[in-house]
Amino acid sequence: MTSKAVDLLEQWLGHRLKDDHSSWLQSQLKKVLTSNSDRELHITLGLIPRKLGREDLNLTHSELTEANNAISGWNPGDWSIDCAARIAVLCRLSEHDKEGFGDTITDLCRNADLAESIALYSGVALFPDSEQLDQQVAEGLRTNMRAVFEAIAHNNPYPANHFDENRWNHMVLKALFIDSTLAPIYGIDQRSNKELAIILCDYAHERRAAGRPVTAELWRCVGPHATNAMIDDLQLTAGSTIATEHQAGVLALSQCKDPLVQQRAHELTASYPETMAEIVNGTITWDVIYQRQQHQSGN
Amino acid sequence: MMFIDPHAHMISRTTDDYEAMAAAGVVAVIEPSFWVGQPRTHVGTYIDYLSAIIGFERFRAGQFGIRHYCTVGLNSKEANNAELAEAVMEILPRFALKEGVVAIGEIGYDEQTELEDKYFRLQLELAKELDLPVMIHTPHRDKKRGTSRSMDVCEEHGMDPSKIIVDHNNEETVREVLDRGYWAAFSIYPSTKMGNSRMVDILTEYGAERIMVDSACDWGISEPLGVAKTARLALERGIPEEQVRLVCYQNALSAYGQSGQMSEDHWLNPAAIDQRTVYEGNSILRGGREPLVEDAAVKRNANNLIIE
Numbered sequence: 109m110t111s112k113a114v115d116l117l118e119q120w121l122g123h124r125l126k127d128d129h130s131s132w133l134q135s136q137l138k139k140v141l142t143s144n145s146d147r148e149l150h151i152t153l154g155l156i157p158r159k160l161g162r163e164d165l166n167l168t169h170s171e172l173t174e175a176n177n178a179i180s181g182w183n184p185g186d187w188s189i190d191c192a193a194r195i196a197v198l199c200r201l202s203e204h205d206k207e208g209f210g211d212t213i214t215d216l217c218r219n220a221d222l223a224e225s226i227a228l229y230s231g232v233a234l235f236p237d238s239e240q241l242d243q244q245v246a247e248g249l250r251t252n253m254r255a256v257f258e259a260i261a262h263n264n265p266y267p268a269n270h271f272d273e274n275r276w277n278h279m280v281l282k283a284l285f286i287d288s289t290l291a292p293i294y295g296i297d298q299r300s301n302k303e304l305a306i307i308l309c310d311y312a313h314e315r316r317a318a319g320r321p322v323t324a325e326l327w328r329c330v331g332p333h334a335t336n337a338m339i340d341d342l343q344l345t346a347g348s349t350i351a352t353e354h355q356a357g358v359l360a361l362s363q364c365k366d367p368l369v370q371q372r373a374h375e376l377t378a379s380y381p382e383t384m385a386e387i388v389n390g391t392i393t394w395d396v397i398y399q400r401q402q403h404q405s406g407n
Numbered sequence: 408m409m410f411i412d413p414h415a416h417m418i419s420r421t422t423d424d425y426e427a428m429a430a431a432g433v434v435a436v437i438e439p440s441f442w443v444g445q446p447r448t449h450v451g452t453y454i455d456y457l458s459a460i461i462g463f464e465r466f467r468a469g470q471f472g473i474r475h476y477c478t479v480g481l482n483s484k485e486a487n488n489a490e491l492a493e494a495v496m497e498i499l500p501r502f503a504l505k506e507g508v509v510a511i512g513e514i515g516y517d518e519q520t521e522l523e524d525k526y527f528r529l530q531l532e533l534a535k536e537l538d539l540p541v542m543i544h545t546p547h548r549d550k551k552r553g554t555s556r557s558m559d560v561c562e563e564h565g566m567d568p569s570k571i572i573v574d575h576n577n578e579e580t581v582r583e584v585l586d587r588g589y590w591a592a593f594s595i596y597p598s599t600k601m602g603n604s605r606m607v608d609i610l611t612e613y614g615a616e617r618i619m620v621d622s623a624c625d626w627g628i629s630e631p632l633g634v635a636k637t638a639r640l641a642l643e644r645g646i647p648e649e650q651v652r653l654v655c656y657q658n659a660l661s662a663y664g665q666s667g668q669m670s671e672d673h674w675l676n677p678a679a680i681d682q683r684t685v686y687e688g689n690s691i692l693r694g695g696r697e698p699l700v701e702d703a704a705v706k707r708n709a710n711n712l713i714i715e
């Protein structure tokens with residue numbers, strides 16, 4: 109955690125809240141920090157949406173840049189006012205009581221309503237590291253609620269910075285499994301690995317055997333680690349009549365790194381010169397494919 | 408027509424029920440904390456139950472375009488386990504301020520024991536302190552006297568009747584409840600509580616002021632379409648549409664809306680953050696195809712063999 113991040117949160121809130129709301133938040137924070145029970149904390153977190161509302165924070169472009177400069181990968185573009193205020197209070201509390209904070213988080217998550225769960229998990233990258241926090245994030249990933257899962261997985265640098273390979277891979281697989289998306293996962297390309305490529309190809313086979321569609325995004329984590337057998341999958345994908353699938357297949361083929369398969373991958377991409385041209389000039393990227401898929405599904 | 412079911416234990420119901428309710432026009436439900444059929448013996452199971460109704464159940468309802476609210480409280484049966492009751496009273500304040508908690512409830516009497524009385528009173532004080540409405544469960548046995556007593560106790564504690572919903576009324580209790588200024592709720596629950604034909608008779612006699620209907624559907628043989636079916640029957644029998652709207656929608660909203668946690672905007676104009684996360688909206692309100700109430704029945708037909 110950096111205190112820069114919480115300074116920013118407070119600054120953004122200060123610009124958006126009415127004066128009396130700002131001073132209410134300040135005085136609640138004082139109570140939380142001076143109280144010797146957790147009662148004030150629970151009351152404050154409970155009252156925040158009631159007092160401050162649930163509007164979007166709507167950060168400006170330069171504010172989002174500041175966020176990313178403070179903590180690489182921190183992207184609060186989807187945060188609401190109440191979420192930001194809750195995280196700010198918790199960050200200040202964590203500076204005040206570093207030792208006890210891990211237990212506080214466990215306790216809060218156990219009793220959290222839906223919006224609180226989303227807020228708590230969105231903020232984990234700003235909290236001090238602890239064993240309890242790590243356990244709690246792992247627990248959060250087991251949720252059946254997509255919004256809670258995405259609070260951890262999307263636009264949040266915590267997983268890329270803290271998860272071991274097994275937890276990372278299962279998060280990516282689960283994202284696909286629950287019809288979530290990969291592009292908003294911070295570090296998705298940097299953390300891709302051989303094992304994940306195997307898991308994802310198996311999953312793709314399972315989907316195809318069941319006659320279910322395979323999201324084009326899946327191949328993003330396969331290309332750089334593709335083995336000869338995986339090239340078969342990419343070839344099939346590149347031959348798809350669905351535009352985003354075709355583009356994903358060719359893009360993944362163009363990213364193959366293994367010298368043993370590069371020749372074959374190269375020959376395959378060469379049979380799609382128009383798509384390759386768009387890849388080379390940057391009009392087809394994984395983010396573009398993601399956006400086109402979002403657009404198709406009406407999101 | 409939009410409906411609110413202000414008493415539905417959705418945690419005990421299936422997705423078929425949510426589908427059928429959404430298709431019939433239910434836009435919001437209120438899930439009171441209740442007895443789950445098997446007594447809880449640890450405060451931990453109580454905590455997890457309350458967490459489930461403020462969390463996962465809310466999410467589940469949202470998937471069907473239904474807004475989910477709840478009430479928290481120690482029910483009268485479990486009030487008789489003093490050790491459990493004490494522990495639950497400790498943790499209740501923590502849950503009472505959660506998002507979507509619209510009342511303390513359902514609380515009141517079952518066998519009208521001393522312990523039931525004690526915890527009923529303590530919870531009335533909690534509701535007063537937090538300025539929350541109260542949902543009262545009136546007893547199944549010795550109902551008439553139990554109902555009067557519930558209101559006596561509320562008044563002893565200086566509660567405002569306009570913030571109290573007395574539930575599970577019948578022909579014998581309704582007049583006194585209305586005369587004393589409380590909201591009177593009726594549970595359209597086959598065999599043991601109200602039938603909807605009797606309900607329409609009550610509407611004919613008493614009008615719609617401060618009356619609401621609910622399904623009280625739970626793990627027993629009950630009817631999640633209780634509100635929607637009562638509305639249709641009432642309209643067929645000539646109850647004016649505006650009265651049906653009051654009884655099957657507006658009165659529940661007015662009564663529980665006093666919590667500040669329930670507003671028409673939540674389903675007509677949901678917050679951007681909710682639309683992104685837990686509530687995309689109601690497909691009927693969004694102008695989508697009006698699904699058939701029969702969908703669930705078709706799916707449950709054992710001759711319909713294909714599962715995809």
Ligand SMILES: [Zn+2]
Pocket residue numbers: 414416439441513623
């Ligand atoms: Zn009930």
